[in-house]
Amino acid sequence: MIVRNLQLVRDRITTACMAAGRQPDSVRLLAVSKTFGVDAVLQAATDGQRSFGENYIAEGVEKITALPSLLPAGVSLEWHCIGPVQSNKTRLVAEHFDWVQSVDRLKIAQRLSEQRPAGLAPLQICIQVNIDGGASKSGVAPADALALAQEVSKLPRLQLRGLMAIPEPAPDFIAACAVHQRVRELFDQINRAGTLPAAMDTLSLGMTADLEAAIQAGSTMVRVGTAIFGGRS
Numbered sequence: 001m002i003v004r005n006l007q008l009v010r011d012r013i014t015t016a017c018m019a020a021g022r023q024p025d026s027v028r029l030l031a032v033s034k035t036f037g038v039d040a041v042l043q044a045a046t047d048g049q050r051s052f053g054e055n056y057i058a059e060g061v062e063k064i065t066a067l068p069s070l071l072p073a074g075v076s077l078e079w080h081c082i083g084p085v086q087s088n089k090t091r092l093v094a095e096h097f098d099w100v101q102s103v104d105r106l107k108i109a110q111r112l113s114e115q116r117p118a119g120l121a122p123l124q125i126c127i128q129v130n131i132d133g134g135a136s137k138s139g140v141a142p143a144d145a146l147a148l149a150q151e152v153s154k155l156p157r158l159q160l161r162g163l164m165a166i167p168e169p170a171p172d173f174i175a176a177c178a179v180h181q182r183v184r185e186l187f188d189q190i191n192r193a194g195t196l197p198a199a200m201d202t203l204s205l206g207m208t209a210d211l212e213a214a215i216q217a218g219s220t221m222v223r224v225g226t227a228i229f230g231g232r233s
């Protein structure tokens with residue numbers, strides 16, 4: 001089932017890229033495995049999926065530490081933290097994940113940088129933007145995103161890669177495109193300001209329900225859970 005679902009999601013991404021006049025390989029697929037077990041991750045990995053997203057730190061760390069001994073030799077997975085990170089969890093995150101897409105405060109970024117072990121590559125960072133003031137209050141206000149991006153990009157053990165947003169569900173495709181487009185414009189505006197050491201290359205937008213609209217707006221990474229692993233209880 002997971003293998004078949006993955007193919008359907010890859011087909012959706014390809015179709016959306018073609019509709020948007022984009023190359024299909026310009027959008028990465030992050031498989032959001034939260035609430036699903038090691039077996040589900042293993043099935044997706046066996047089918048070639050390499051990047052996985054987790055919301056809950058303890059649950060994610062459990063899978064991250066269990067998987068290596070179960071995978072075929074030479075296969076390694078890339079883990080993205082996409083859920084809220086409290087101060088008391090930054091060490092676990094810094095020690096185990098490859099990416100954190102949910103940075104919305106400088107204090108958390110500073111702790112992640114300080115606690116990133118020297119032997120690991122810099123932690124790859126997206127700043128989460130609260131684009132619509134939506135009920136999930138996570139995310140920096142759009143007006144403060146550039147300042148936070150500048151501060152994050154100065155931290156030695158972090159590498160700023162881009163922006164992430166979780167817009168509220170939209171009533172239709174046109175409305176979904178419009179809200180995703182606002183994140184795209186903020187992304188372009190920050191890059192155009194030219195005050196970062198390197199341009200951001202990652203726009204993490206789109207989930208099961210709205211990945212087509214996100215790709216239309218320029219997403220470079222869709223985060224898909226339900227369409228791959230099924231419904232969560």
Ligand SMILES: *Cc1c(COP(=O)(O)O)cnc(C)c1O
Binds near residue numbers: 207209224
């Ligand atoms: C759960 C989650 C997803 C995946 O959502 P689906 O609708 O199941 O595809 C993507 N991004 C974040 C931040 C999530 O928490």
